[in-house]
Amino acid sequence: MNETKYENEPNCESGALQPFTTVLGAVLRTTRIKNGSGLREVGRAIGKHPAIVSNWERGSRTPPSEDVAGVLGALNVVGEDKTRIRNLAAVTTPGVIVTGRQDVPHHLATLIDCEAQAAQVTVWEPLLVPELLWDEDYARETLLALGYAPERAARLAELQTDRRHLREQPLPITAYLGETALTRRAASDRAMCSQLRRLAQLNVSADEQITVRVVPFSKIALHPGLSSPWAIYSMEKRAIVYLGHVESGTFVDDQDCHYSRAADQLSDKALSKEESTKALLSFAAKHALNQLEDNDEPPVVSSVATRTPR
Template sequence: MSASLREVREARKFGLRELARALEVDPRLLSQWELGVRVPPVEEVARILGYLRVDRAVTSRILSLAQHVEGPNWLDSNPSDLPAALTAVMQCERSASLITNWSPLIIPGLLQTPDYARALLAASDIKAEEIDARLVARLKRQRILSGYDPVRLKAIISELAIREVVGDADIMSDQVDHLLRLAVTSNISVRIVPNEVGYHPGKIGMFALYEFSADSAIVYIEHHHASAFINELEATDSYRKLVKLLQGKALTEDASLGLLREAAR
């Protein structure tokens, strides 16, 4: 539904701020509706579609989607081929000025090789016929890290994710080599939290913090069969503090490169 709102606006050649002014809506709120991390009331969706003079069939489809979504911070469970949460993640990644990714168990998706990603997907409960679609989507997401004006990424990764064998030894060797190549690019920072630091709150689970030049931050949390987006200020501030804690426990970029080189042998 969120992607559809953005598509119809762009099809009518309206800028986001232009439409927000016309509807007397905060542009940051409209942006969050389009990203899919904040759910617009059905009547607001109808008002947007009416102002843009969207045809009846498209209006009916989008309103039907809007009526089945609830909550200011929303949860996507029982994912389908390409779940709504994945669409929202891709929108956040494309729009962010900075992504901070904490990953305690696996290599972050934006830094995975195709073989590593396929091994992860094959080991999950995803149907075999859906794996290729998920893999293509994951690899397309990585394009934000290269080309003109790439997104900045700060990846904080547990040493366990480097040592844990996914697929086989050759796949892991290629994956570590891939991290080494990416870690020296100007827009990507890779820092490793060594195993010997002991317990810390980051071990509870992975998350991504998306920061935007004009909008408030968004946190994305992913688990086995569900994911959630959080944009309440108090909650996102808590994750900023957790990022600082993790950075304090992580090796420097140079020391992290040294650990990766050692793991690649």
């Protein structure tokens, strides 16, 4: 069985609330709510005042590992979820590295728990559509192009698109994507057309709390967002940043507000919501035309990626 482990991350600001405390609190709160238990009920079961349990869940205090074990016992958490949360509680350093690909249940479960407690998520993706907004066809073809073996690509694509439906409440998302994500054929023209039309629909939907804004690389100078993709989870007490990798994911502190400032700069440089919707539909139409004119096949996986499937 693939098991998620949480490893050390370099220290951030001394004395500040730490990312792992926020992540652990979000996981505990989501688990309690799913169980249907109240703070008083949990506090009574483990011999703690409800305010203490609340502080743990809000990320204001770090619960000792033995108290986390007590909470899990009170909530009747067993199996993989119990292992995942106890591993997280054992972290003694500021940041959290969640090892294992996102198709490993522990990894995705931790992301979903954090999303359930976030008031807002701000996402930046310079080259692709942000994975939080992937359609299944686009996801599968993009993962294949990135070198994933077909079975893994299909499984992760399904998990990513199901991820939105696992949340009980709509998650407010502001997504910034580079112009390259609209023009580069990460997937077939058919999948690109469908994905971009879906993003445009999200921008105008009254039922969704999602804003998609396009950053036109051709008209701007360098900015901090070009260094890497990231997602800022705005929690009750603090913001934490998730950095996704091929083999793991990392939650880090927004040290010196680097990522928050980058988000502000992206907001200044991006097209408006209305302009972005027009751009999305325009490029979707171009992909639709290409689909009619060309042999519409997904991008070819490189020979290197074919030899070493992920």
